[in-house]
Amino acid sequence: MNKEELKEHLATLLPSPTFEEGAEWLTITIDPAEWESTAKAIRKDFDYLFCVTAVDWRTHFTMVYHLTSTTHRHTLVVKAKLDHENPAIRTVSDIWRTAEFHEREAFDLFGVVFTDHPDLRRLFMTDEWNGWPLRKDYEDPVNMIKL
Amino acid sequence: MIEELSTTEQGDLVINVGPQHPSTHGVLHLVITLNGETIKKVEPHLGYIHRSIEKMCESLSYRQFIYVTSRMDYLSSHINNHGCALCVEKGLQIEVPPRAKVIRVLMDELTRLASHQLWWGAMAMDVGALTPFFHAFREREAINDIMEETCGARLTMNYMVPGGVMADIHPNFQRKVKEFLSFFHTKIDEYDELVTDNVIFKNRMAGVGHLSPEDAISYGCTGPTARGSGVSCDIRKLYPYEVYGDLQFEEISEKGGDCFARYLVRMQEMRQSIKIIEQLIDNIPGGEHLAKTKAVLKLPKGEFYSRVETARGEFGVYIISEGGTTPYRIKFRSPGFSNLSALDHMAKGHKIGDLVAIMGTLDLVIPDIDR
Known part of the structure; x- marks a missing residue:
């Protein structure tokens, strides 16, 4: 499916998708509150979640989910804007199993809370670690070398 | 190395394997819940070699950041570098010279061969056969020597750079690769005789x-782990990059889904890699090996994603640029990380001795998982 066909197809699955222009792959922006229903609606067409990324924009966070269909080979990028003070979004680890580890990574390094996650703990850092290392305002005088 | 930790209320034994254990091939720490000898749960604890490479990249330029990616999956360092170079080239719309494209693919496939050789030796050692390890390392040495001549390094290459490859191939490169192939053809049959058809194995x-x-x-x-279950996921076939689209090779897939199927996939992939190298080794186009690029690389504002097939599966590089000389955010999608997440599911219900075999066929490289 090309981008336009995919757009039309998504319009039948989702109530009012918001498309972002100019990117390599079709990108939709969603309200974090709608993520669970969106994920369930697109799960059949996009069965392979290959990348989960959090981005710190200083004023807000963005969660980026890269999805592909293993049968039709079309790719979709889903973005959700999260609050900077209390970043939280519903987990999709019950929908795509790979999300469990990816979300733990995002929690560990960015402090994004995934509600209803079965096992939300730090993944790389030790349990008693303070702060969220990949945030832009993170300071660590011992382990960070400023260039 | 395996020490007792505690027992649960149901009388299950909880033990630690690693972080320093020969079968984890690196600093992987597994907490295993056992009922007798049967595995009830495997919980990986990561981070023993976490260097926060993604954070480091935020302060490195688009030329500098290549070197840290060699240190993630050190057995596929060429292919990691390749993924990064492709992503920067996509952002800057650099056209790579045909010579560099072919050299890159040759290096990728030699890397895949070397990586699968090491996996084969280590895998056989994990399940109790020590001899294959020495066979594998003997042949792998020849590839390392070829790499050393051209790239100056044996493990962390940093050879592929935005625009092409850092230096032209060594004058001996083609001759040595051909020598290696003629000798390896018989060796790979020997591998099969030695291990594949062994009934105990x-x-x-x-x-x-x-x-x-x-x-x-x-x-x-992704990678051989998924192809052992019959899932078609070879990036070289599905989203061809460089010259992969023009080459004759097959995507290997096995239906079994068990350890033996994953083993067979990698064994056959070695033969496919040989096939690819044979098609290209006498057809390296002349000309430049490096495109002319600006002294300082600045990616335009936006986001760029590139995918390559490493020896372990799909490696993704996701760069978010604000228009500066360093990435605003960079994300590496490492194949080992996702493959490892299926370990608990695969090992449940098996005996503890089988865990080593399962981990062996996942072909984990821990720095790739921890990043």
Whole structure:
């Protein structure tokens, strides 16, 4: 499916998708509150979640989910804007199993809370670690070398 | 190295394997809940070699950041570098000279061969056969020597740079690769005789660690791990980059889904890599090996994603640029990370001795998982 066909197809699955222009792959922006229903609606067409990324924009966070269909080979990028003070979004680890580890990574390094996650703990850092290392305002005088 | 930790209320034994254990091939720490000898749960604890490479990259330029990616999956360092170079080239719309494209593919496939050789030796050692390890390392040495001549390094290459490859191939390169291939053809048959048809080995592998195609996709497994379950996921075939689209080779896939199927996939992939190298080694185009680029690379504002097939699966590079000389955010999608997440699912219900076989066929490289 090309981008336009995919757009039309998504319009039948989702109530009012918001498309972002100019990117390599079709990108939709969603309200974090709608993520669970969106994920369930697109799960059949996009069965392979290959990348989960959090981005710190200083004023807000963005969660980026890269999805592909293993049968039709079309790719979709889903973005959700999260609050900077209390970043939280519903987990999709019950929908795509790979999300469990990816979300733990995002929690560990960015402090994004995934509600209803079965096992939300730090993944790389030790349990008693303070702060969220990949945030832009993170300071660590011992382990960070400023260039 | 395996020490007792505690027992649960149900009388299950909880033990630690690693972080320093010969079968984890690196600093992987597994907490295993056992009922007798049967595995009830495997919980990986990561981070023993976490260097926060993604954070480091935020303060490195688009030329500098290549070197840290060699240190993630150190057995596929060429291919990691390749993924990064492709992503920067995509952002800057650099056209890579045809010579560099072919050299890159040759290096990628030699790397895949070397990586699968090491895996084969280590895998056989994990299940109790020590000899194959020495066979594998003997042949792998020849590839390392070829790499050393051209790239100056044996493990962390940093050879592929935005625009092409850092230096032209060594004058001996083509001759040595051909010598290696003629010698390796017979060796790979020897590998099969030595291990693949061995009935004890087969009994350890067949029917162990089953992964269904649906689960492989849901867990985000890629590479030989997923292809052992019959999932088509070879980036070289599905989203061809460089000259892969013009080459004759097959995407290997096995239906079994067990350890033996994953083993067979890698063994056949070695033969496919040989096939690719044979098609290219006498057809390296002349000309430049490096495109002219600006002294300082600045990616335009936006986001760029590139995918390559490493020896372990799909490696993704996601660069978010604000228009500066360094990336605003960079994300590496490492194949081992997702493959490892399926370990608990695959090992559940098996005996603890089988865990080593299952981990062996996942071909984990811990720095790739921890990043």
